[in-house]
Amino acid sequence: DQQVKQNSPSLSVQEGRISILNCDYTNSMFDYFLWYKKYPAEGPTFLISISSIKDKNEDGRFTVFLNKSAKHLSLHIVPSQPGDSAVYFCAASNSGYALNFGKGTSLLVTP
Amino acid sequence: DTAVSQTPKYLVTQMGNDKSIKCEQNLGHDTMYWYKQDSKKFLKIMFSYNNKELIINETVPNRFSPKSPDKAHLNLHINSLELGDSAVYFCASSPSGGFEAFFGQGTRLTVV
Numbered sequence: 156d157q158q159v160k161q162n163s164p165s166l167s168v169q170e171g172r173i174s175i176l177n178c179d180y181t182n183s184m185f186d187y188f189l190w191y192k193k194y195p196a197e198g199p200t201f202l203i204s205i206s207s208i209k210d211k212n213e214d215g216r217f218t219v220f221l222n223k224s225a226k227h228l229s230l231h232i233v234p235s236q237p238g239d240s241a242v243y244f245c246a247a248s249n250s251g252y253a254l255n256f257g258k259g260t261s262l263l264v265t266p
Numbered sequence: 267d268t269a270v271s272q273t274p275k276y277l278v279t280q281m282g283n284d285k286s287i288k289c290e291q292n293l294g295h296d297t298m299y300w301y302k303q304d305s306k307k308f309l310k311i312m313f314s315y316n317n318k319e320l321i322i323n324e325t326v327p328n329r330f331s332p333k334s335p336d337k338a339h340l341n342l343h344i345n346s347l348e349l350g351d352s353a354v355y356f357c358a359s360s361p362s363g364g365f366e367a368f369f370g371q372g373t374r375l376t377v378v
């Protein structure tokens with residue numbers, strides 16, 4: 156029972172452009188959402204998060220948007236850089252004790 | 267200094283063997299986890315410990331047994347390994363009440 160879904164397995168964007176990664180969830184009890192970035196042979200690294208009481212959170216080039224009514228969140232990266240090429244995981248929590256992850260979206264930023 | 271470290275990074279073993287993966291965190295966190303990433307790349311929670319107490323035990327075969335000697339360590343013991351246990355296992359930790367989990371680099375287990 157997959158409660159967090161990332162329907163795009165891959166995304167390719169030119170350097171300097173905006174990258175938009177999408178995530179949908181089914182459990183209305185989720186109250187905290189996170190994005191993780193993962194390079195090959197490494198563990199996921201926390202990137203940015205948002206509480207369900209907000210609809211936007213920004214940190215430098217990264218912005219996360221939350222649409223609770225649509226059970227949808229997105230991660231915007233602008234401008235995209237080649238070093239952003241990685242797998243991005245969306246995650247959600249309703250208890251603070253464990254994260255429910257999506258399958259990930261592989262982002263490739265080309266020069 | 268590595269915040270969450272797990273050993274070994276790679277583990278190749280035969281079916282039927284018993285193996286352990288060790289995890290240590292130096293962040294002072296109260297909560298530790300084991301996640302499994304299978305061949306389909308799903309990252310799924312297996313166990314969660316808070317102050318050495320088991321608080322989450324997802325549907326995992328009882329061949330898997332976590333052991334937390336203190337709140338900085340959470341080891342994973344696997345008995346009678348099966349081919350389907352091949353995966354990448356990630357240890358993670360977070361502060362109590364915190365949502366952001368910090369992950370180790372993963373242990374790639376291959377059962378042959």
